[in-house]
Amino acid sequence: MVKEKVLDLANHISNKKRGSKxxxxxxxxxxxxxxxxVTDEMAEVVLYMEMRKKVTAKEIAPLCGKSVERTTELLLELAxxxxxxxxxxxxxxxxxxxTWVPGIMEMMTANKENxxxxxxxxxxxxAYGRVRGPKTxxxxxxxxxxxxxxxxxxxxQGETRRASYEEVSKYLNDNEIFTVSDCSCRITREVMGEGCGHLKEDMCIQMGHAAEYYxxxxxxxxxxxxxxxxxxxxAEENGLMHQIPNLDGxxxxxxxxxxxxxxxxxLRTANMFIxxxxxxxxxxxxVxxxxxxxxxxxxxxxxxxxxxxxxxxxxREPVITEIKRVDTPRDTEWGPDKWNADYRTNRxxxxxxGTSPCKTQCPAHIAVQGYIKLASQGRYKEALELIKHENPxxxxxGRICPRKCESECTRGDIDEPVAIDEIKKFIAEQDLNVNHRYIPKRKHDYNKKIAVIGGGPSGLSCAYFLAVEGYKVTVFEKENVLGGMLTLGIPSFRLEKEVINxxxxxxxxLGIEFKTGIEVGKDISLDKLREEGFKAFYVAIGACxxxxxxIEGEEAENVITGIEFMREINLGKDLSLQGNVVVIGGGNVAIDVGRTATRIGDTKVKMYCIESREEMPALLEEIEEALLEEIEINNSWGPKRIIVEDGVAKGIEFRKCISVFDESGKFNPKYxxxxxxxxxADTVVLSVGQGIDWGNLLQDSKIQLNGNNTVxxxxxxxxTDEADVFAGGxxxxxxxxxxxxxxxxxxxAISIHRHVQPGQSLIIGRDRREYHALNKENIEVQSYDNAKRQRTAxxxxxxxxxxxxxxxxxxxEEQMKKETQRCLNCGATIIDEFLCVGCGQCTTKxxxxAISLVRKYDGESVAYEDLKxxxxxxxxxRKVKVTAKKIRKIFG
Structure with a gap:
């Protein structure tokens, strides 16, 4: 049933008449x-008030026909x-x-109990801003x-036309009393289940009369x-910007x-309605x-x-160097066809x-150009900080990266790619020095417990970013050492354990707790961890x-998988080999196995793989290093059977592989x-892939697996299908x-932060990080440093x-600085000046x-009373401009 007096009040505040259009x-x-x-009785009191006109209960009581005492009670309830x-x-x-906004609606939403x-x-x-916003x-x-x-x-700070009303400090210095409250907008989004991960607590500052009221x-x-x-x-440090209610004058x-x-x-007005x-x-x-x-x-x-x-x-052909808007609401009729209704999910x-291929191709989209420039200036700690925004x-x-950034480097189409990984390795050396290392600050202190299951690169990365965000993170690792395949799968001659540690x-x-030698699913269950107060889980146990x-014979005692072989070596087990070691496989792990086998006995190592040399999945530099160490690589041969005598492998029968992939590109070898x-063979090492050992981790859970055993x-x-369980790596x-x-x-880490906080969406406001590279065939490099690529000994x-x-x-350091000069600096930031609201957040980052604020307008605030x-x-x-633009379009 409609409360008629309350409806009267809604019209009264809106300066509308019941029955009007x-x-x-x-x-x-x-x-x-x-x-x-709001009751009808409360509404009766406010109906005798006028917007922004200060009154006492004594003044209103006779107008609404109530006692001063009752009027006071009602006004205090309304407040x-x-x-x-x-x-x-x-x-x-x-x-x-x-006014409704900013004003009544924010204050009503700030009453969290209601x-x-x-x-x-x-x-x-x-709904108010969404429904009324288009009219503005x-x-x-x-x-x-x-x-x-x-x-x-x-x-x-450097502006010559500075105005005090553009400075936050002016408003803080003009007042004597202050409060801080939760953000009404974020409360609203949270209630609707549409939070963006920016939390509501202690966000909005009130001053003067508003602080007294709060x-x-x-x-x-x-x-x-x-x-x-x-x-x-x-707030500025955490990527937020400032706004003020703008109707006070x-x-x-x-x-x-x-x-x-x-x-x-x-800000939805700027984002959604452009x-x-x-x-x-x-x-x-x-810029x-x-x-x-x-x-x-x-x-x-x-x-x-x-x-x-x-x-x-x-x-050679036009590219986007600045974003120019042909249509804006300043001179164009503005309707839903001009809006960006999905602005929170389609940024x-x-x-x-396109932009720089190096940043695009990197799986973590690290700011390659950025850290190269910082390194060229000797700003190594800042370079580390920039890298660690994406990669801890x-x-x-710097030692094991596949260098996808280098593979796509624009410079590689001219002579040789920039030695990006070598530059990163130089920068990262600073992080190994306790006096120079970069340790980020914790942003918050949420006091919520998160469990990371698996101490490999993905689990450790998640733990790092959650700890920086402010969570209490515990990493559970079933082995007695941390690092996962970094520690147990990669030999020390490629990645020394001191570097990992x-x-x-x-x-x-950063305060992360590590519990090694504990297998979740065996020593403790997910449910037990929930009972202990863990709010979310990241499962990253790797393919270990x-x-x-x-094939026939692979159960012989001297046949071992490459993963098991590397694990035993890295755990310090004595696996001294003798004689002919045959490694089956053509990937990086197979190369690691072969190179390791040469180091642990009097051996002759031969590798056999079904791929041709060009098709081998191992990185080219890994192949070259294996050949330098006199490892024999035999391409296009696949094992048919292992020949076993008395339980011991004595040899392998291979057959010629004539194709690895079928016409559709699927793995379908033919022989x-x-x-x-x-x-x-005296030892056979099968290095033909990695599997996932789930153990009992998923027992009694809703989590499902794919046909290939991935989650x-x-x-x-x-x-995953368990809302509090996330999985990656x-x-x-x-x-x-x-x-x-x-x-x-x-x-x-981004998802877990959102999941454990009330009302936050896992999607809304999330940067999808969809990068794509410029067209290298379209560029014209007019000048560049002709220096040759720098190399280590x-x-x-x-x-x-x-x-x-x-x-x-x-x-x-001299080589590193020479190499940084070879970077062509392919990318740059492009600005949509109309959409920019001039908050300055960009300048802080x-x-x-390279980016600054310049004064373009001279707009001044107007008090509500003078607004009409x-x-x-x-x-x-505006009507004149809209009409003129239409005429120009008609007559060309």
Whole structure:
């Protein structure tokens, strides 16, 4: 049943008349937000008040026909609900009401008890901006919107036309009393299950009369000015920007909000309705392309997706060098066809014509150009920090990375790719020095327990990012050592254990707890861990089981899988070999096995694989190192049977492989059964792939497996059929490289953070990180450093095959700096100036002084009382522009 007086009140606040064409109806958000908590009797009181006119109960009582006492009770109830402010003025409680937004709706949503009881309040607040927002498009001049972005202050320190009303400090210094409260927008999104991972707690600062009201109604806690400045600083550090309610008059406000573009209901105006003028500051971002290195930090932190990565190399055909909007609400009729309704899930990191291939090709999308530039300037710790935004293990990856970035490096089409991995290795050496290492700060302290199952690269990566976010992380590892296949699957001559341990030590310093020798599913169950208070799980146990070929003789005592062989060696077991060692397989693990076998006895090592030399999955440099160590590689031969005598393998019969893949590209080897040979063997190592050993980990769970024994999980969120269990790394993708596993560890951390916090979506506001490279065939490189690629000293195969020490060198500092000069600096940030709201967040993330705010507009705030004539003038001007544009289109 409709509360008629409450509906009257909704119309009264909206300055509408019942029965008019534009009246507020019972289905409108203005009524819906009041309906659960405002009675007709309360409404009767407010109907005798006027917007922003301060009154006392004594003044209102005779108008509404109630006693002063009852009127006071009702007004205090309304203040607690959030419909009106209350302040004590000259010793008397004084009341007034504000606009719907900013005002009544935020204050009603800030009453968390009511919102919890009546979620309709939050839903109505969200609906108000969505329903009413389109009518504002183009009709508010710059600086006159209901909310206004205030630039991050140090982003405008160098401005010659500075104005105090653009500075956060002005508002904090103008006031004496402050509170901080939870963000009403984020409360709303949380109630709707649409949180974006930016949490609501202690986000919005109130000042002056608003702070007094928030203290009185227990909406916020009182803080000092110094604490307010600290909240501002922390918000900026965490990628948030500032807005103020903008109807108090020129240079005045009663609150500062710390906002994100994915939850803020005001920034939605800029994002969804492409109506940035409604909220923007007087500034826009400008990029100095000569300084920009396309690191992407500004792009990923822009709250309105006004920045994207593009290219700065010259091209034969046109590419996107700036984003120009043909249509804007300033001079165009604006409807749903112009909106971006899915702005919270479809943000773009890269313009359509692409960006740097190195960042694109890296599975973790590390800012390669960025850390190369920092290294060239000797800023090694900052380079480490930039790498560690995506990869906690730069020293490890500097030694074993597949170098996909180098494979796609634009410079490689001219002479040779930039030695990206060698540069990274040089930078990462700093991290091995306890005096220089980079340890990130913990952002928060959530005091929630998360379990990571598996201490390999993916699990450790997830643990790292969760710890930085502020969670209590415990890593469970069934082996007695950490590192997974980094430790147990890779020989020390490629990755020394000291390197792994040094980088794991940083995780320990972040407060991560490690429990080794514990197999989840055997020693403890998922349910038991839930009972112990763990809120979510990341399963990353890797593909640590060896695979066999299902051929005759493979059960002989001297036949071993490559995975088992490497594990035994890395655990220090004595596996001294003699005679002929035959390794079956053509991947990196097979190469590692062969090279290891040469080091542990008087052996002659031969490798056999079904692939041709060009088809071998092992990296070329790995193959070359094996050949230098006198390992014989025999291509296009597949094992038919193992010849066994008295339980011991004596040889292998091979058959000629004539093709590995069928016409559709699927693995489907074909053999010439007439072309065979027998090879003598004293030890046979089967290195033909890796399997997943689940043990009893998934027992009694809903988690499902695919036909290849990998786990079924969402490929974006990594969530399994058990809502609190996420999975990644090799158990999700099958065996891949460490950097692939590391990238998934970060994505899992993002999902887990969202899962364990109430009302957060795993998808909304999430950066999909969909990168694509520029067209290298279209570029014109006009000038570049002709220097040859720098190389470390050649490793003597005769020496290397006799030691487990990693004899590969690192570039000298001089070499490293020479090599950094070879980078063509392919990418640069591209700006959509219309969409940019001038918050300055981008400037805080740039380490290269490549992006700045410049003053473009001179818009000033207007008090609510003076707003109507300004809007009418703007509406008329816009109509003229819209008409003129239509005429130009007709007559060309």
């Amino acid at each position: 534009n009246e507020i109806k019972a289905t409108d958000p203005e009524y819906m937000i009041l309906e659960p908590v 607690d609900i959030g419909v009106c402010f209350v302040n004590e003025i000259d010793g008397v409680d004084t009341f007034w009401y504000e 919102v919890e009881k009546y979620p309709q309040i939050a839903r109505a607040f969200e 498009a183009g009709n508010f001049p710059v600086g006159v919107g209901l909310m206004r972005v205030i630039p991050i202050e140090h982003a405008i 203290i009185r109604t227990k909406r916020g806690r009182q803080i000092t000015r110094e604490e307010a400045f600290e909240i501002i600083r922390k 020129f240079g005045k406000t009663h609150a500062i909000c710390n906002c994100c573009g994915c939850s803020c209901l005001s 109506n940035a003028d409604m909220v923007r500051s007087n500034y826009v971002s400008k 100095d392309k000569d300084k920009c290195v396309a690191c992407g930090e500004c792009v990923e932190n822009c709250p309105v997706n006004a920045l994207q990565l593009g290219q700065k190399l010259c091209s 773009k990191d890269v313009v359509d014509t 293990f730069p020293a490890v990856c 040094a980088e794991i030590q940083i995780l320990k310093e 089981a060896g695979r066999k070929l299902d 010439n059964e007439e072309d065979t040979m027998i090879v003598n 079924k999980a969402d490929m974006i969120t990594l969530q 090799d158990v999700l993708t099958g065996p891949k490289f460490a950097i692939d596993a590391i990238a998934l560890g970060k994505e899992a 050649h490793v003597d195969g005769e020496k290397s095959r006799k030691t487990f020490k990693d004899l590969r060198g690192t570039l000298t 740039c380490k290269f002084d 004539p300004v809007i009418i003038k703007q509406v008329l001007k």
